[in-house]
Amino acid sequence: MLKKVPHTYVIIFFIIIFSAFLSWIIPGGEFDREMIDVNGTMREVVVNGSFHYVDNQPQTWQIFSAIFKGFVNTSNIIAFVLLIGGAFWIMNHSRAIDVGIYSFLRMTKRLEKNRILAYLGVNNVIITGIMLLFSLFVAVFGMSEETIAFIIIFVPLAISMGYDSITGVSMVFVAAGLGFAGAILNPFTIGIAQGLSNLPLFSGIEYRFVCWIIINLVGITYILRYANKIKKNPRKSVVYEDDAYWRDRGGINLDEIDKRKPLAAWFVYGFLSLVLAYISFVEPITTMSVGTAEYRIPALPVLSALFIIGGGLSLRKSIHFFVLQLLTFTMLFLIVGVMGYGWYVMEIATLFFALGLFSGISMGYGGNKITKLFITGTADILSAAMVIGLAGGIIVILNEGKIIDTILYGVSRAMSDFGQLASVSIMYVFQTFLNVFIPSGSGKAALTMPMMSQFSDLIGLSRQATVVAFQFGDGFTNMITPTSGVLIGVLGVARIPYEKWLKWVTPFIIILIILGFLLLIPTVTIPLNGF
Numbered sequence: 197m198l199k200k201v202p203h204t205y206v207i208i209f210f211i212i213i214f215s216a217f218l219s220w221i222i223p224g225g226e227f228d229r230e231m232i233d234v235n236g237t238m239r240e241v242v243v244n245g246s247f248h249y250v251d252n253q254p255q256t257w258q259i260f261s262a263i264f265k266g267f268v269n270t271s272n273i274i275a276f277v278l279l280i281g282g283a284f285w286i287m288n289h290s291r292a293i294d295v296g297i298y299s300f301l302r303m304t305k306r307l308e309k310n311r312i313l314a315y316l317g318v319n320n321v322i323i324t325g326i327m328l329l330f331s332l333f334v335a336v337f338g339m340s341e342e343t344i345a346f347i348i349i350f351v352p353l354a355i356s357m358g359y360d361s362i363t364g365v366s367m368v369f370v371a372a373g374l375g376f377a378g379a380i381l382n383p384f385t386i387g388i389a390q391g392l393s394n395l396p397l398f399s400g401i402e403y404r405f406v407c408w409i410i411i412n413l414v415g416i417t418y419i420l421r422y423a424n425k426i427k428k429n430p431r432k433s434v435v436y437e438d439d440a441y442w443r444d445r446g447g448i449n450l451d452e453i454d455k456r457k458p459l460a461a462w463f464v465y466g467f468l469s470l471v472l473a474y475i476s477f478v479e480p481i482t483t484m485s486v487g488t489a490e491y492r493i494p495a496l497p498v499l500s501a502l503f504i505i506g507g508g509l510s511l512r513k514s515i516h517f518f519v520l521q522l523l524t525f526t527m528l529f530l531i532v533g534v535m536g537y538g539w540y541v542m543e544i545a546t547l548f549f550a551l552g553l554f555s556g557i558s559m560g561y562g563g564n565k566i567t568k569l570f571i572t573g574t575a576d577i578l579s580a581a582m583v584i585g586l587a588g589g590i591i592v593i594l595n596e597g598k599i600i601d602t603i604l605y606g607v608s609r610a611m612s613d614f615g616q617l618a619s620v621s622i623m624y625v626f627q628t629f630l631n632v633f634i635p636s637g638s639g640k641a642a643l644t645m646p647m648m649s650q651f652s653d654l655i656g657l658s659r660q661a662t663v664v665a666f667q668f669g670d671g672f673t674n675m676i677t678p679t680s681g682v683l684i685g686v687l688g689v690a691r692i693p694y695e696k697w698l699k700w701v702t703p704f705i706i707i708l709i710i711l712g713f714l715l716l717i718p719t720v721t722i723p724l725n726g727f
Contacts, residue, residue, distance in 0.1 A: 204694040208586045208678055212262060215590055215633075216255035219597025224252045227601050227647075232392075241392060241642045244650045247605045253598045259589075262596070266588025272541050273681035274581045276341060277688065278574045279545040281581075283552025284348045285573025286566060290559045292519035293349060297356050319357055319427075320420055326350070327371035327416050333531075334375030335408055337485070338384040338637075341541050341682055342530060343372045345548055347689040349523075355442040359423050360433040361690045362700055366419045369686045370675060370704075374415040376637070377671025377708070378408030383485075385637040389666050392641060393649035393659045400660045400726030407664070407715050414711055418704055434696045441691055458560035461515050465507045468554065472500035482536040495532045499525065519555050526551045580688015584681040591679055594633050604630075604644060608651055616657045617720045620665050623648060624716055627669025628709065635680040637670045660727040661719035668712035676705050 202210075228246035231238050255262070267274065287293065307318050330346075333339045346368045354364030379386045381398055390397055426433050433439065476497040484491045503525050510517040526547055533539035533547070552573075556566035594600050607626045611619045627644065634640045645666060652662045674680055678694060687697055719727055 202695070204583055204678075205586060207695065208583065208590070211678065212259050212586075212589050212593055215593040216259050216597065219252075219593065219599055220254040222597075222599040222602055224250045224598035225602035225605055226250050226598060227605075241646045242601075244647050247601065249602075250598060253596060255593050255597045258596060259593065262589035262592040263586060265592045266590070267585035269592065270584050270588040270681050273341065273685065274584050276541040276545045277344060277577055277581045277584065277685045279549045280345055280348075281577030281689070282570035282573035283548045283555075284345075285576060286552040286561075286569045287519060287523065287555040288348070289569055290516060290519050290555060292516040292523070292555070293352060295514075295516040296520045296523075297353050300353070301356060319423075322357075323363070323367060323420060323423060324416055326367045327374075327419065328412065330368050330371035331375035331378070331408070331412050334372045335378055335380045335382060337535050338376075338379075338382040339372065339534065340376075340384075341685075342534065342544060343368050344682060344685040344689060345530075345544070346527075347686050351690045352442055354423075355439060358427045358430070360426050360430065361435050361439050361442060361692055362433065362697070363419070363423045363426060365686060365690050365692065366423075369683070370415065370419060371412075373671055373675040374412050375408070375671075376674055377668050377712070378404065378411040379667050379671070380404055380408055382637075382667075385641065385667055385670055386663065388638050388641040389645050389663045392645040393663060395659055395663065396726075400663070400724065402726070403718070403724045404664070404667075410715065411708070411711065415704075415708065418707065434700050435692050438691055438693065438696070458515060458558065460560050461511055461518055461558040464554050464558045465511060465518070469500075469504045469507065472496075472503055476500045482532060484532070484535045495536060499528055499532065515558060519558060522551055522555055522558070577688055580685055583684045583688065583694070587679045587681065587684060591633060600633065600643070604647070608647055611651065611655075614655075616655060617717065619652075619655055619657060620661050620716055620720055621713060623662060624665040624669050624712060627666050628673050628712075629669075631670055631673040632677045633679060635674060635677050635682075640670060641666060658719060658727045660724075661716070664719050665716060668716070672705055672708045672712060676701055 225247060227242035228248075229240050230243055231240055304318050304322065307313050313321060330339075330343070347365060350367045351361045351364030354360065354367065376382070376385065380401060381387075386404070387397060390399065430436060476494075479496050480494055481492050482495040484493060484495065503521070506525075507518065507521055510521040530539070530544060530547060533543055537543075539547075552570065553566065556569065561569070604626075607622070611622050614622060627640070630640060630644070634643065645662070648662050648666070649659045652659050675683065676698065677683065684694070687694055718724060
């Protein structure tokens with residue numbers, strides 16, 4: 197009889213204990229740090245050659261206080277997940293997403309009459325298109341935490357198309373991982389890493405674009421093969437039992453949906469139209485940043501005009517389509533906010549909280565009902581929020597044990613005896629390993645790139661190759677590391693246990709890591725533009 201797989205909480209707690217054990221056997225060490233300007237932003241980075249050993253800080257009872265500190269350090273992501281969970285529960289109660297999904301599936305049935313689409317497979321085209329879109333968003337402007345909000349849409353869509361929740365997560369989160377690894381203009385990874393390496397911003401873009409194409413080709417092909425296997429036999433999915441939650445939601449007959457238009461919905465429509473008109477007057481032009489390029493466009497006036505027109509049309513059809521209109525424009529304003537105004541989790545969480553509130557009011561719900569639905573939604577997602585806080589404890593132990601810098605220093609010294617190809621490969625392995633403990637791309641760049649770029653000069657290795665090793669190491673393991681609040685948030689919303697995700701994603705990660713090794717070879721052996 198097979199032993200039961202440990203609960204996710206148990207797995208994370210044992211990782212905390214193991215991290216504390218490492219603090220007993222690895223000497224304490226620190227680099228000096230300084231504040232420098234990186235592409236217009238002040239960042240704390242290590243001072244090259246400043247490593248020194250310090251008194252050992254072995255962790256014992258701190259494994260318990262680390263959990264508290266982990267919750268404090270990840271409080272912004274926890275609040276983000278809880279607010280989104282509550283907001284979407286209100287919106288889901290309207291069945292608007294179900295109406296949208298079944299309307300979309302009805303449209304895809306008509307697309308099957310097209311010979312080319314029928315040959316390629318309409319569902320294959322849909323999955324590929326969605327994954328390329330999210331991969332491109334991440335590769336260009338570094339979307340990360342925002343992916344959590346999209347899971348609640350694409351997991352039910354995948355289930356309705358005959359797939360599983362893993363396929364739904366792959367459309368968004370896995371695509372984001374591919375985009376991170378093949379980053380083209382991502383200011384939070386490539387921008388910082390190149391800035392710290394004193395390289396021209398976004399130089400070497402030609403080869404990185406080739407890498408993005410190859411990584412997505414391999415990744416999307418893998419997901420399509422898996423999705424088609426599940427389509428033929430859904431019981432082959434490792435999350436078949438877990439997906440019962442999504443399957444039990446039941447179907448919906450579009451011809452029998454409630455066509456009512458509550459007066460409150462017209463009030464919401466009028467109120468939001470006035471607010472958007474005012475915002476458009478105050479902010480007629482938005483400066484949208486894409487890499488180093490900036491575009492001044494009337495983003496808010498255009499979106500506001502489209503909402504005013506589309507809102508009235510959708511309300512004439514049914515309240516469900518108006519709620520879908522609210523969701524659609526929430527996503528559009530999210531993109532403008534991130535690219536044009538530098539929004540992060542607080543602003544995004546606020547945006548989705550407003551979405552849930554206005555969805556409830558539009559449906560004619562009273563204050564008490566909206567509150568109860570919100571509380572139910574936060575309770576439903578609480579387990580994922582707990583895991584995010586627990587995983588934060590791992591990083592606390594490693595930092596307070598003062599062993600992160602020692603590990604970094606030891607690896608850099610070990611590489612001094614290897615050639616260029618071996619050294620860049622070791623850098624890649626180390627960045628991949630370090631990503632398990634420091635999932636923040638910008639944080640890891642600030643910690644490693646000042647020293648790695650200097651070391652590459654000593655062995656005649658291109659600094660650009662070092663940056664590529666960093667971006668590959670930062671991207672792939674984002675899909676597996678238990679310390680990533682984004683991953684745990686995604687799995688929590690999708691209701692996928694971490695241990696089952698780990699079982700599914702491990703072979704995929706191995707393939708991607710091997711692909712990363714192969715893509716690093718040309719950075720050393722072939723003269724490339726910018727290298």
